Amino acid sequence: MMPKVPEPILEFLKCEVCSCWLSCGPVLVLPSFKSICGRCSNNANILQLGPQSKLRHVTYELLASFYKFPCIYWSKHCPGYLDWDDSTKHEDNCLYGTTVIKYCAKPQLMFKQERKLNLAEDITLYDIPDNLLEQLKCYLCEGYLSCNPIVITGDGKNICHRCVTTHGVPEGRVWRHTAFEILLETFIFPCIYKFRGCTIRYRFGEQMWTHEIECSYGRIFKKAKNVNANGKERGVIETHTGHIYATLTPNKPLFAPPDEVGKQGPFLSEFQRHRESLVKKWGNNGTDRNGNVVEIMENKQDETDTDSRIYGQQNGARNMVRYDSVEFGNTIRNNLIDELKTKQKQRSDDIISISSSARLSDYSYHSGFSGNRPSKPKKFEYSVY
Ligand SMILES: [Zn+2]
Ligand SMILES: [Zn+2]
Ligand SMILES: [Zn+2]
Ligand SMILES: [Zn+2]
Incomplete structure (x- = not known):
């Protein structure tokens, strides 16, 4: 009713x-x-x-x-x-x-005399039903029309007190509707952060506006960052080969060498060590695609002195050659291409050796071939363990 x-x-x-x-x-x-x-x-x-x-x-x-x-x-x-x-x-x-x-x-x-309105009658306030609340939203910001002034545009749309106060009255034909604002005073509005869990409700008016500004559900919290003293951030980085936990330096590509002179030593010597281990593994003689010898460190002492290679800034750094970034990038790229080529060659060698010795009977058991099936699966001649 x-x-x-x-x-x-x-x-x-x-x-x-x-x-x-x-x-x-x-x-x-x-x-x-x-x-x-x-x-x-x-x-x-x-x-x-x-x-x-x-x-x-x-x-x-x-x-x-x-x-x-x-x-x-x-x-x-x-x-x-x-x-x-x-x-x-x-x-x-x-x-x-x-x-x-x-x-x-x-x-x-x-x-009987004419009936007169009882202006002292108590006013019962009602919660706005949800379907009606959907219609009582600002045309610009979608906030509830929970306080005056409410401005009506030429096509009958409503603009809330927040937008009018912040952006001013829009151009063109804009009026207010006294009867509308007075009728709204009999209603209780929810906080605009109701959808985030705020349960506060106030009668139409400034009280709700004050609450919305202070509402704890309206605040935006920023997650604290794990930043060290140099302004660098430690965090998880997603790469194509998986996730790594590393230091993020702003405005730097991933795995970029450090800028500081003192810190390039360990990076370059680590890179050289990595290269040497690849050479050992794949048999490359430390030459690039054009047959030039690639030398990152000039100090021959570093080849044998492990400590000075790691702590290059102490001993090795004074003799270190600083490559410019383009040359440095080319060196890395050529090394990677060499590495890939070597791997590819070895893989194709493996395939040739398998296919030359393979017989149909070796595969028939698995492929469902009925004729000439061996009684037991053949044992492998080697084991990976
Ligand atoms: Zn009647
Ligand atoms: Zn608005
Ligand atoms: Zn009339
Ligand atoms: Zn609230």
């Missing part, structure tokens, strides 16, 4: 033309922020107003349909409270609008 409009509010929900309740649509708003009821919106005087002088406010109609409105003969003691848009049907046939009822049905009404 829908509630009745509170009487102190009803006082402000009157038509500018006929002074009846704004209880049926379409409800129009005038440049004076006043309203025209559905009964008068088809009057010749109103119809001749151009689109610059009136606009329909559908959001008011949706909000007002939450309540039952009294009959326009309420002051003549008609007890009828009517659903939105049912008013005109009832009022056209309402006996309280005629003098007949006074003489025939209820003669006691002859001596």
Whole structure:
């Protein structure tokens, strides 16, 4: 059962033309922020107003349909409270609008005074139902229309107090709707961070606005970063070959050599060691594709002195040749190509040796070939373990 409009509010929900309740649509708003009821919106005087002088406010109609409105003969003691848009049907046939009822049905009404609104009546506040709340959102920011001023654009859309305060009033035809803002005062709004879990609710007004600014659900927390004293960050990096835990240096590609002179020593000597181990593994003689000997360190002592290679900044660094980055990149690329070629060659050698010695019977057991099946699977001649 829908509630009745509170009487102190009803006082402000009157038509500018006929002074009846704004209880049926379409409800129009005038440049004076006043309203025209559905009964008068088809009057010749109103119809001749151009689109610059009136606009329909559908959001008011949706909000007002939450309540039952009294009959326009309420002051003549008609007890009828009517659903939105049912008013005109009832009022056209309402006996309280005629003098007949006074003489025939209820003669006691002859001596009764006109009913007056009780402006001291307590106002019951209602939580806005979810379906209605969806309609009471700002057209710009989607925040709830939970505080005034609410500005209405030329096409009847609502802009909230937050947007008006932050960005100013938009250009073009913008009005407010007094009756709409007064009717909103009978409702309780949830916090705009309701979807994040805030359960705070306040009556339409500034209290909610103050809360939204302070609401703990509205704050954005930044995760603390694992940054060391040099401003570098340790963290997990995703690469094509998996995840590695490493130091992230801003504006540097992955595995870039350090800039600082003192720290290049260990990097280059580590790289040289890695290269040597590859040479041992794949039999390359330390030459690049063009047959030139690739030498990263000039200090021959480093070839034998392990400590000075690792702590290059102490002994090896004074003789270290600093390659420019292009040359350095080319060296790495050539080495990688060499390494890949060697691997590829060895793999193709393996394949040739397998295929030359393979017989059909070696594979028939696994491929489902029925003829000439060995009684037991053949044992491998070697083991990896
Ligand atoms: Zn009217
Ligand atoms: Zn009536
Ligand atoms: Zn807004
Ligand atoms: Zn909140």
